[in-house]
Amino acid sequence: xxxxxxxxxxxxxxxxxxxxxxxxxxxxxxxxxxxxxxxxxxxxxxxxxxxxxxxxxxxxxxxxxxxxxxxxxxxxxxxxxxxxxxxxxxxxxxxxxxxxxxxxxxxxxxxxxxxxxxxxxxxxxxxxxxxxxxxxxxxxxxxxxxxxxxxxxxxxxxxxxxxxxxxxxxxxxxxxxxxxxxxxxxxxxxx
Numbered sequence: 001x002x003x004x005x006x007x008x009x010x011x012x013x014x015x016x017x018x019x020x021x022x023x024x025x026x027x028x029x030x031x032x033x034x035x036x037x038x039x040x041x042x043x044x045x046x047x048x049x050x051x052x053x054x055x056x057x058x059x060x061x062x063x064x065x066x067x068x069x070x071x072x073x074x075x076x077x078x079x080x081x082x083x084x085x086x087x088x089x090x091x092x093x094x095x096x097x098x099x100x101x102x103x104x105x106x107x108x109x110x111x112x113x114x115x116x117x118x119x120x121x122x123x124x125x126x127x128x129x130x131x132x133x134x135x136x137x138x139x140x141x142x143x144x145x146x147x148x149x150x151x152x153x154x155x156x157x158x159x160x161x162x163x164x165x166x167x168x169x170x171x172x173x174x175x176x177x178x179x180x181x182x183x184x185x186x187x188x189x190x191x
Contacts, residue, residue: 004104004183007190013040014187016070017048017077017100024078025092031074039070045105045180046072047142048080050090052098058084063108063131063140063180073102101186103142105129108178116171120152123179132159132169133176139163143182
């Protein structure tokens with residue numbers, strides 16, 4: 001996916017995410033966002049990932065374009081910092097040690113397959129994010145997760161486990177599979 005947001009826009013969105021977290025820490029209130037309404041008002045799927053010392057510290061998002069971009073960044077930054085059930089909430093002493101990354105998603109597209117052997121030909125590692133939809137539960141990995149899990153079977157196995165299935169769940173249960181791309185950027189990418 002080509003860059004959806006230019007460098008200035010990326011910087012503004014990353015600042016918006018960080019300021020939203022700081023505002024919540026300092027006052028318990030959300031950041032005021034009138035300045036962003038006109039500029040980032042297209043509805044997009046967005047994930048905000050927080051890392052500390054290159055380790056995941058929080059990641060929350062919405063796959064579908066449910067909210068305006070600026071609002072999705074604010075909400076998902078706050079949710080990643082304070083509501084990710086895998087981690088304790090970020091505190092004021094730790095926020096400066098954290099790095100923020102934003103992923104702006106394309107609309108997911110269903111891939112058609114008849115046998116699990118076909119799936120590997122339909123997904124492009126390092127480019128495609130993947131959603132496994134097992135009906136009552138679903139899981140997703142952003143495209144950048146391929147950096148950590150470059151082997152296709154390993155990637156799909158971990159994605160199955162994330163949904164609560166065995167590693168071969170994607171082979172045995174014939175889930176609906178969707179792919180999407182992401183324009184992702186983080187604070188250390190910018191000058």
